[in-house]
Amino acid sequence: MTLLVGIFFAVAIYLFLSQHIIRMVLGAAVLGNAVNLLIFTSGRLTLEIPPILTGYETTTGMLTANPLPQALILTAIVISFSFFAFLLVLSYRAYQELGTDDTDEMRFAEPENQDLPPLGY
Amino acid sequence: MTTIDLSAAMITQAPPLADWLVVAPLVLCMVLGAVLLMVRKDTQIQPVIAIPGLVALVLVDAALLAHVWMNGTVTMTMGRWLPPFGIAFTVDILGALLTLTGGIAALAGGIFGAGDVNDSGRRYGFYPFLFLMMVGVSGAFLTGDIFNLYVWFEVLLISSFGLLILGSERGQIDGATKYAFLNLVATTLFLIATGYLYGIFGTLNMADIALKAQTMDDKAPMVTLVSMYLLAFGMKAAAFPANFWLPASYHTPRVVVSALFGGLLTKVGVYALIRVLLMLFPAERDLLGWVIALIAAATMVLGAMGALAQTDVRRMLGYLVISGIGVMLAGIALASPAGVAATVFYAVHSMIVMTALYLASGMAARASGSFSIAEPGGIYQSHVVLAGITLALFFAVSGLPPFSGFWPKALMVKASLDVGAWWLAAAILLTGFLTTIAVGRVWLLAYWRPAPAPPEEASTGAKAAAVTPVHALSPLLDFLPLVMLTALVVLIGIFPQKLLELSQIASEQLLNPAEYIRSVFPTEGLQ
Numbered sequence: 036m037t038l039l040v041g042i043f044f045a046v047a048i049y050l051f052l053s054q055h056i057i058r059m060v061l062g063a064a065v066l067g068n069a070v071n072l073l074i075f076t077s078g079r080l081t082l083e084i085p086p087i088l089t090g091y092e093t094t095t096g097m098l099t100a101n102p103l104p105q106a107l108i109l110t111a112i113v114i115s116f117s118f119f120a121f122l123l124v125l126s127y128r129a130y131q132e133l134g135t136d137d138t139d140e141m142r143f144a145e146p147e148n149q150d151l152p153p154l155g156y
Numbered sequence: 157m158t159t160i161d162l163s164a165a166m167i168t169q170a171p172p173l174a175d176w177l178v179v180a181p182l183v184l185c186m187v188l189g190a191v192l193l194m195v196r197k198d199t200q201i202q203p204v205i206a207i208p209g210l211v212a213l214v215l216v217d218a219a220l221l222a223h224v225w226m227n228g229t230v231t232m233t234m235g236r237w238l239p240p241f242g243i244a245f246t247v248d249i250l251g252a253l254l255t256l257t258g259g260i261a262a263l264a265g266g267i268f269g270a271g272d273v274n275d276s277g278r279r280y281g282f283y284p285f286l287f288l289m290m291v292g293v294s295g296a297f298l299t300g301d302i303f304n305l306y307v308w309f310e311v312l313l314i315s316s317f318g319l320l321i322l323g324s325e326r327g328q329i330d331g332a333t334k335y336a337f338l339n340l341v342a343t344t345l346f347l348i349a350t351g352y353l354y355g356i357f358g359t360l361n362m363a364d365i366a367l368k369a370q371t372m373d374d375k376a377p378m379v380t381l382v383s384m385y386l387l388a389f390g391m392k393a394a395a396f397p398a399n400f401w402l403p404a405s406y407h408t409p410r411v412v413v414s415a416l417f418g419g420l421l422t423k424v425g426v427y428a429l430i431r432v433l434l435m436l437f438p439a440e441r442d443l444l445g446w447v448i449a450l451i452a453a454a455t456m457v458l459g460a461m462g463a464l465a466q467t468d469v470r471r472m473l474g475y476l477v478i479s480g481i482g483v484m485l486a487g488i489a490l491a492s493p494a495g496v497a498a499t500v501f502y503a504v505h506s507m508i509v510m511t512a513l514y515l516a517s518g519m520a521a522r523a524s525g526s527f528s529i530a531e532p533g534g535i536y537q538s539h540v541v542l543a544g545i546t547l548a549l550f551f552a553v554s555g556l557p558p559f560s561g562f563w564p565k566a567l568m569v570k571a572s573l574d575v576g577a578w579w580l581a582a583a584i585l586l587t588g589f590l591t592t593i594a595v596g597r598v599w600l601l602a603y604w605r606p607a608p609a610p611p612e613e614a615s616t617g618a619k620a621a622a623v624t625p626v627h628a629l630s631p632l633l634d635f636l637p638l639v640m641l642t643a644l645v646v647l648i649g650i651f652p653q654k655l656l657e658l659s660q661i662a663s664e665q666l667l668n669p670a671e672y673i674r675s676v677f678p679t680e681g682l683q
Contacts, residue, residue, distance in 0.1 A: 051341070056333065063340055070347050077355025104354070107303055111347060114310045118340055121317060125336060129329045144331040144408050 036076050043069030056126040056136040063122055067115030071108045078104030177220045178232040178245045181255060181294040184213055189287035199278040203270040206283040210263040213290065217256040224252045225658070229665065229675040231300065239300075239676045240361035246300030246676055250500060250662040254427055255297045257504045260644070261419040261511040262290050264637035268515050269412045271633030277322050277410065285322075286416070289315035296424050300676060302350055303360045305428065309343050309392070316421060319413045320405065331405030338401035342391035349384035356381065363676035366436050366669050375440070382440040385432045386448070393425030393481050396455040402478060403462065407470035407527075411518030414470060418477045419511030423503050426484045433488055434496060434666045441491060449489035453583040456482025460590035469517045469527050469598060473510065476553055476594075479587055480506040486568055486580055495571035496663035501655060502564035505648065509552045509561065512641035516546045519634055520602065529598050534607025541635070543603045545642050550595035552645045555588045560648035563656065 047069055050062030078101040130136050133143060188209040195201050224230055224247050233242040266286060273282045292312025299305050320332045354360060356377055357368050372378060391398040402422070406414050433441040433448075441448075459479030466472040480502065487499025521527045523539050536543040552559035555566075565584060572581040648655055665671055 051337075059337060063337070066341075066344055070344055070351065073348060074351040074354065077351045103360075107351075107354070110303075110307060114307070115344075117314065118310075121314065122336060122340070125317075125321070125329070125333060128324065129333050132324070132326050132329050141330050141333065144327040144334075145404055 036072065036080065040069055040072045040076060043072065054138050056129060056138065059138075060119070060122045060126055064115075064119050067111070067119065071111055071115075074104050074107050074111065078107075174223055174227075175230055175232045177216065177223055178230055178247050178298060180216045181213060181220065181259070181298070182291055184209070184216060185287045185291040185294060189284050189291065192287060193281065193284040196279060196281055196284060199275045202278050202283045203266075206266050206286070207263075207270065209287070210259070210266045214256070214259040214263050217252070217259040217294075220247065221249075221252040221256050224249055225661075229671050231675045240359045240364040243304050244300040244361060244363075244676055245298050246363065246672060247298050248662065248665045248672055248675075249658055250427070250430065250666060251297040253500065253504060253658055253662060254423065254507075255294050257507045258290070258293050258297065258420050258423075260641075261507050262286065262293075262416065264511055264515065264641050265412050265416045265419075267633060267637045268415070268518075271630050272412045272518065273322075273410060280322055281318060282322060282413075285315045285318040288312075289319065289416070289420070291315075293420050293424055297427060300362050301360055302353065302362055302365065302432075305431075306343065306347055306350055309346065309424070309428075312421065312424065313339055313343060316417065319416070320409050322410060322413065325408070328408045331408035335401050335405035338391065338398075342388050342398075345384060345388035345391070349381055349388060352377070352381055352384070361676065362431070362436060363669070363673040367673055367677075369437055369439070375443075378437065378440050379443055382433065382437045382444060385437075386429070386444065389425045389429040389432065390451065391425075393422050393429060393485075394455075394478050395451050395481055395485055396458050396478070399455065399459075399478050399481075403471055403474045406474040406477070407468060411470070411514055411521070414473075415511045415514035415518070418473060418514050419507045422477055422481055423507055426481060426488075426499075426503055429485070429488055430496070430499065430666065434491060435669050435672065438491070438667070441488075445489055445491065448485060449577065449580055452482050452485035452489050453580055454482070455479070455485060456587040457583055457590070460587045460594065463594040464590060466594075467528050469520070469529060469602065470514070472529075472594060472598065473513055473517060476513070476591065477506075477510055479591060480510070480553075482587065483565065483568060483584060486572065486584060489580070490571050490575055490577065491667070492571055492575060493660070493663050493667060494567060494574065496666055497656070497659040498564045498567035498571055500659040500662045501567065501652075502561075504655060504659075505552070505560040505564055505645075508641050508644050508648075509549055512638055512645065513546075513549050513553060515638050515641070516542065516549055519638065520546065524602065524607075529602045534605065535603045537606060542638075543599075545638055546603065547599055548642055549645065550599055552649065554592040554595055556592070558646070558649045560645045560652075562649060563652045567656075 043065055047062045047066035050058045050065065053059060081100045126136065129141070133141055135141060188205065192202055192205060195205070229246060229248040231244050231246045233239055233244045235242050266283070269282055269286070289312050292308045292315060295308035295311065296305055299308060317332065317336055320335060321328050350360070353365070357365055359365060359368065369378070387398070394402040406417055456479050459475050459482055462475035463472045463479065466475060484499045484502050484506070487495040487502070517527065519542055520535055523542065524535050548559060552561040555561040565588060569581045569584050572578070572584065
């Protein structure tokens with residue numbers, strides 16, 4: 036599990052270092068899953084035990100799976116999914132409007148070789 | 157098999173009525189955001205609902221601050237489970253003070269937006285996004301649970317995306333792409349750190365973490381954890397060297413959106429840094445103190461130098477936001493009571509003054525037709541009041557008395573000298589000097605310099621050509637928020653005692669979190 040998380044992170048970082056927006060979007064998707072697995076692992080893994088107490092009688096000494104990481108991941112999945120959707124639309128619009136998905140060429144907000152401010156009154 | 161008495165872990169009585177104030181700002185913003193979303197097609201009704209709603213928000217925030225000031229830290233727990241199982245909202249002076257300031261900035265933005273945002277901007281949801289962003293900002297300031305803090309970060313982030321691309325111009329989409337990716341990385345880093353934190357402590361309640369961190373001997377994972385939080389929140393706060401998303405995007409949206417971002421968003425990052433580094437992990441922060449001090453000095457000086465190199469007023473303001481973040485980080489690096497008090501004071505000052513400056517720059521651009529300082533100005537001739545207000549704000553942002561920027565900077569310099577960090581004090585003073593030059597130049601070129609004569613008269617050197625304003629400025633919608641914020645800046649500058657007192661209480665509460673912990677766990681002994 037730890038190895039898997041490591042591989043996911045490596046893939047995500049590799050994709051993020053790309054010049055192309057679409058690869059960065061894919062990197063964001065992988066990164067979200069890497070974090071989810073990380074939280075899941077840090078909540079301690081147990082095998083085949085449901086996070087449910089049976090019956091009305093609450094008992095001690097019985098092993099249950101940790102339900103909290105599952106709740107956290109559920110929240111994180113929803114959030115990362117909505118982000119992914121937003122980023123997809125945003126990068127598509129950027130491609131439409133700016134005509135490029137290369138980050139080096141996206142200089143519309145900060146043009147290169149801008150004039151210096153006036154040096155005298 | 158033994159049966160557990162669950163009532164020991166549950167809340168049995170409803171919380172007292174006054175404690176509902178803790179969640180009132182959130183509930184108010186959520187309800188109004190939802191209502192405004194429903195009427196988003198009706199662009200005339202929106203400001204009529206939104207502006208009274210924001211006034212109510214400011215009143216509720218003020219009531220919350222008064223309540224916390226009178227009765228100490230307040231905790232409200234959701235869903236009947238007692239902390240550390242239930243999610244708790246814990247409000248101390250710092251949280252309440254910043255929420256109130258944020259509310260005031262949002263009110264100014266909301267009023268200004270009524271005149272600035274056109275019908276299509278409203279139909280795309282300026283006001284709903286504004287309220288949802290306030291949900292995120294207020295929630296981040298008020299929550300007492302670190303995963304909950306992450307959720308509020310995301311709420312404010314996704315609303316800020318919506319605000320940022322309002323209008324869908326080329327520059328906006330370009331800026332928003334960079335903003336979105338870098339902030340996504342920052343919040344994911346925050347989530348990674350939170351995952352590790354849960355793995356180490358097995359709890360997410362801040363008071364519980366603060367308690368357990370005191371007895372934690374294993375330093376190695378803790379320092380890793382704190383470094384990750386420092387990087388994540390440093391990115392959110394736009395601290396050097398993770399600040400490049402801010403000048404890439406803050407000048408692209410509508411000026412009222414820039415004003416809200418400049419006033420609110422980076423300060424949430426600073427707040428999270430204060431909360432996590434100073435309150436939760438003070439021992440690990442001491443190990444990283446010199447790193448934070450270097451970051452602080454680099455952020456403030458490079459921010460001011462960046463401001464010097466800009467021709468566009470909005471981009472210059474973006475760099476001034478960064479420079480202010482550096483000053484706030486200096487207090488976190490010092491971690492002395494005086495330093496932290498100065499940070500809190502500066503955060504309040506910066507929220508007000510940056511919002512006001514962006515609004516003023518928008519009005520100046522409407523008066524003169526351009527955001528560039530290279531192009532002819534003459535605003536002083538045509539709009540004396542606006543020029544005067546802007547001059548006051550410029551003095552405030554560079555830290556000259558008698559405005560609000562002077563006191564926290566003076567306190568910070570003294571706090572640095574007290575611990576022998578002369579170079580940090582020098583950096584603060586150098587920053588103030590560079591900022592004065594940068595803003596002084598803007599005022600001289602864009603405001604004081606007379607508008608040039610039309611071309612045919614240029615040869616004769618005629619000076620006094622009347623400027624025809626591109627858009628008239630409305631005294632109510634445009635000047636009211638600006639005058640309100642400037643009045644606050646002047647009031648804080650002349651009567652700083654109350655705010656100083658509040659900042660000092662906030663600083664004591666942070667450095668000695670006993671009251672915070674006792675508020676969450678009433679039965680926990682004094683430690």
